[in-house]
Amino acid sequence: GENVEQHPSTLSVQEGDSAVIKCTYSDSASNYFPWYKQELGKRPQLIIDIRSNVGEKKDQRIAVTLNKTAKHFSLHITETQPEDSAVYFCAASSPNDYKLSFGAGTTVTVRA
Amino acid sequence: EAQVTQNPRYLITVTGKKLTVTCSQNMNHEYMSWYRQDPGLGLRQIYYSMNVEVTDKGDVPEGYKVSRKEKRNFPLILESPSPNQTSLYFCASSWTGGQPNEKLFFGSGTQLSVL
Numbered sequence: 001g002e003n004v005e006q007h008p009s010t011l012s013v014q015e016g017d018s019a020v021i022k023c024t025y026s027d028s029a030s031n032y033f034p035w036y037k038q039e040l041g042k043r044p045q046l047i048i049d050i051r052s053n054v055g056e057k058k059d060q061r062i063a064v065t066l067n068k069t070a071k072h073f074s075l076h077i078t079e080t081q082p083e084d085s086a087v088y089f090c091a092a093s094s095p096n097d098y099k100l101s102f103g104a105g106t107t108v109t110v111r112a
Numbered sequence: 113e114a115q116v117t118q119n120p121r122y123l124i125t126v127t128g129k130k131l132t133v134t135c136s137q138n139m140n141h142e143y144m145s146w147y148r149q150d151p152g153l154g155l156r157q158i159y160y161s162m163n164v165e166v167t168d169k170g171d172v173p174e175g176y177k178v179s180r181k182e183k184r185n186f187p188l189i190l191e192s193p194s195p196n197q198t199s200l201y202f203c204a205s206s207w208t209g210g211q212p213n214e215k216l217f218f219g220s221g222t223q224l225s226v227l
Contacts, residue, residue, distance in 0.1 A: 001171060006154070009152075031211075032211055032213070032214060034214070034215070034216075036216075043202065043218040043219065043220055043221060044155065044202070044216075044218050045218070046215050046216065046217075049214065049215065089154055089155060091155075093211065093213050095211065097168070098143070098160065098162065098168075098211070098212045098213050099157055099160065099168075099170055099171070099213075100145070100157060100160075100213045100216070101157070101171065102147075102154040102155040102156070102157075103154055104152055104153055104154040105154045
């Protein structure tokens with residue numbers, strides 16, 4: 001089955017700086033890669049996703065890049081703000097079975 | 113309002129006492145799924161369902177059962193709960209515009225403690 005590894009597990013950044021979270025996946029058939037944000041005590045919420053036929057996608061201060069050859073994808077948050085403090089999860093899915101496998105999460109803290 | 117409703121939010125029980133966590137969505141979603149969240153392990157998929165009467169095992173199905181008799185409901189059943197099933201559980205559903213598990217919409221979660 002799919003194995004998703006996520007790094008780092010914790011990340012502390014100064015407000016206004018950028019944050020980068022990296023994930024690797026094991027199943028070369030995986031074709032869908034979403035990112036979820038979970039604020040303290042809340043449910044996970046989708047913030048951005050990318051399909052395998054696209055190398056990069058951007059939505060305001062958030063961008064995701066995908067390297068299919070290396071089987072890794074990354075989340076980039078620019079101009080971080082206090083409200084970006086949360087746990088971020090990457091995930092990967094194969095069209096063979098429609099399971100969705102998540103990484104272990106990255107706790108991002110934005111220092112004012 | 114579009115939502116996924118889980119009940120109860122909090123549950124404390126004892127080993128071996130059967131329990132059911134309910135999940136209902138009002139968005140006419142075909143895909144529904146259960147996850148458990150444990151510190152350092154992220155979200156792990158328990159079971160998922162592509163449609164009524166269609167269910168499949170996720171990565172950690174042992175000790176759990178599900179059913180999908182109606183499109184809107186997807187209950188999680190623990191026939192004989194054990195302490196290692198103490199966890200935060202999330203139900204989720206997703207839209208039907210693309211791949212079945214795209215753009216998951218999560219419920220508020222159920223914190224289960226098995227003593």
